[in-house]
Amino acid sequence: MLTATARRGPGQPPTVEIGDQELLGEMLRLVAEGASVEMAAGGVGWSRSGVYRMARKEKVFRQALTAAQKQGRVVRTPPPECGSESQYGKGCRCERCVLAAASARAGRRATARARTGARTARPDG
Numbered sequence: 334m335l336t337a338t339a340r341r342g343p344g345q346p347p348t349v350e351i352g353d354q355e356l357l358g359e360m361l362r363l364v365a366e367g368a369s370v371e372m373a374a375g376g377v378g379w380s381r382s383g384v385y386r387m388a389r390k391e392k393v394f395r396q397a398l399t400a401a402q403k404q405g406r407v408v409r410t411p412p413p414e415c416g417s418e419s420q421y422g423k424g425c426r427c428e429r430c431v432l433a434a435a436s437a438r439a440g441r442r443a444t445a446r447a448r449t450g451a452r453t454a455r456p457d458g
Contacts, residue, residue: 357394360384364401367408 356377363373371381388395414420416429418437 361397361401364398365404365408367405370398370402 356379360373360377360379363376364370368376370384374381374384384398388398415425415427416433418430418434421430421434
């Protein structure tokens with residue numbers, strides 16, 4: 334069981350130590366909802382470096398923080414729009430993405446030909 338409390342040394346930002354379960358849960362919830370670790374740590378009165386220091390020391394907390402960060406990344410990132418060259422590059426092979434990638438390739442080839450003034454050379458093989 335991990336718990337944490339914020340302690341402040343003279344002239345130092347709050348650091349995280351084992352102590353209060355509610356603050357840990359609140360910080361992890363904020364991260365899972367899409368807040369950065371820095372914003373979530375500040376929201377509960379800790380420093381970002383204290384959170385990462387605790388994650389290095391405590392394996393269970395590190396795993397919980399990593400899971401919360403992954404969930405927060407999903408929340409922050411909108412779902413990709415199908416039908417683009419970038420989605421084809423990410424593995425989508427639907428008809429719209431394949432056509433978008435082919436069109437983009439054709440455009441790049443035409444631009445390359447226009448720059449050189451001739452067809453691009455292809456090695457005989």
